[in-house]
Amino acid sequence: MGFIVSILFSFFAVIVVVAVPWIGVGALDLRFLFGIVVPYAAMAIFFIGVVIRVIDWARSPVPFRIPTTAGQEWSFPWIKHNRIDNPKSTWGVILRMFFEVVTFRSLFRNTRLEYRRVEGAPKVDYEWEKWLWLAALVFHYSFFIIFLRHFRFFMEPIPYFVQILDKIDGFLELGILPFINGLGVPTVYQTDLLLMLALTYLFVRRLYIHQVRYVSLPADYFPLFLILALGTTGILMRYFIRVDITAVKTLAVGLFKFHPKTPEGIGVIFYIHLFCISTLIAYFPFSKLMHFAGIFLSPTRNLSNNSRFKRHINPWNYPVKVHTYEEYEEEFRELMVEAGLPVEKQPETTADTEEEKE
């Protein structure tokens, strides 16, 4: 799949995702379908799908302890053991997983190959490269905060932590444009900007870095474009094409409390936003986005390096054919005796000779 085709395919797929509710609600007024049925179906697919995927992974056993050891093993008291990168106990594993999940520790190690030739001789260097780590971190955290902020739509009264979050996220009091601020346009959330920035970077690097472009699939561009569409519709709604927030909240709280309603007067932009998120979460179980659950099951990260002092059982261990010592000695006995190597059974010829001697 060439990268142009991949990008176009993913791009048009997202156009379809945008167009469907636009037509569905804008022209056909299928508010019940797009406001209630689709979100519930998406949530159901998400939860059931994720559970099925995780169970499916978990059904396959982990026969061997294969942690990637990234620090000194536990050996002697006088040698400093690296508890996090080469854990010997569950606590170490918990710490390792915590840093992996919360700070993307492995990705933080990233370097960039710098290959040159100096007078014909190769020179290999490894340069500082934290941009991928930074963009990944910014993207995931922004998304997470934005998700939490959305609870002000789902819940009445608005939980205290959401109010706080809202304040913090807007603390820079940025205007969307210097001259628009103060004219009824709300202050900008930093996370909105950061999310779009990080997404753009992740897309640009996918195109710009030769190796990454070469391995990228439509499945890599599609979620990026979809989340960009999600963010764009969200930003449009907040800053440019305002919708009736009270009505939106009625719908959202209804969904949340399982008393769904589809109030009048919500702009179609909202339904596009809602359809984007529905598509995204329904897409989860079928895609690479499952990495969010997979990381917890990764055997190179979630196992302690204790297999030399704690026995582990392979549930499907089966007996194998081995070449026993007896078979070995049977073949080489005479040579062994001649070489003065001890044997279990004296060769018959030798036994005979000894008898003759007696």
Add this chain to the structure above:
Amino acid sequence: MADVPKPEELAQIDHRPPVFKPWMDSPPEFKEGIYCYGAKGKNLAAVGMPNARDWNPTDEDWKLPDNWENIVKEGMDERLDRFRSFKLFMDICVRCGACADKCHFFIGSGDPKNMPVLRAELIRSVYRRYHTLGGKIFGKLAGARDLTEQVLKEWWYYLYQCTECRRCSLFCPYGIDTAEITIIGRELTNLLGLNTDWIQAPVANCYRTGNHLGIQPHAYKDMIEFFVDEIEEVTGVRVNPSFNRKGAEILFITPSGDVFADPGTYTAMGYLMLFHYLESMGLDITWSTYASEGGNFGYFTSHEMAKRLNAKMYAEAKRLGVKWILGGECGHMWRVINQYMDTFNGPADFLEEPVSPITGTKFENAKSTKMVHITEFTADLIKHDKLKLDPSRNDNLVVTFHDSCNPARGMGLFEEPRYIIKNVCNNFYEMPPETIREQTFCCGSGAGLNAGENMELRMRGGLPRANAVKYVHEKYGVNMMACICAIDRAVFPTLMEYWVPDVDITGIHELVANALILEGEKERTTNLRGEPLPGMEEEEDV
């Protein structure tokens, strides 16, 4: 041996994959110097591997069984059910590319299919086609493709261009381990009799004679006795190793490469001298001709073959009635011992928890497997001041240390070897941090790729390591690289010769033995290699 291009030619590497030609539309091109010869029928048959016949990778016809697609698909199903790692690693890669430029083969070759992510995608694409909804419906659009003979050949070509060093797994945000994918991918090729002969012949040898090189018991003893003579010549002391001796306290197992070829032989002499030194202090140790291999080329074939070959260690320990096992300097051997042996062939309940007979130290980290690494053993001796050492005997050496991939990323043995080196040598310099410890670079010839016919691949794969050696060679005058792996010792001299002449290779215990002051030794004028010791150059001339 294939002609290897000159270093200047080989250094012309372009790391930018083609812009418009997608990888799926680029069939593999079998280049001489990159791949190893196909496994011979007799070596496959010797251990009961399927589809035993002679075959040649560059032939159109690989003489596959008629139902080979089914064999591979069923083999894949079975392994997805058996290994969570495999299933998970097929599913969760996001192709972020963090691994891409971490692989020594990609760095040295620029071949995009040597990027770990793409090596895995070669298999993932087939997995998607038969196991995912997207792949079944959208095919190529979902990154899926049919299993065809060409795909199988591509798998083979690239699965045997991976040394299972796990460097990529260190950088992967989800811990996806290409070694695991390669191991399982190679298992699939082995269902069709598609091993390389460089792996299959040692497997067949090891099964029958106890070691990869096919050394028979009497010859093994002969070789060690040759070392005994050599040691006597250098030190005036005659050491007295024992073989297959019942009732010994400890069984010693080391890779057979060290009894066979320089410079590993000097490391083997080092073991012999250390054991002799400790004999009067209570060391009671035996070598074995049956378990005369520490390494395990079965591990480069399949989990099952790894288990079959590994079984000899415990079987021999049980037969001889020893208390525990001491293991020599070897790379993948130690990954197998640390992460697999107990699970494969344990419980070793007929052995005792290892205790050093000299220092009384309990090796608690080896409580279950009952096998101790010799650098742990020796580091403990030095810490307890049990060895009389004269590090100045190694003063002609400026030493650096190469962390072998498996003890590094499959165990975490970093400090013990360094501690020993610092006590037996006065000049030690580390290579740059991105190339040592957990980030260490492979020798480029591990996992059964240390053949002659793939020399170009080896020189390419070894480039990042050689580049780091060159750096310390130029900066500090490093002239000796120490390592704890027999494959390293076998392949690095060629690699150094190619990229960084003037740097030689040694095992840790060769350095130990040179510094070790033996009871009753004569005035030592040369090291184990017969080279004059520092300050003794003139005496040599006399």
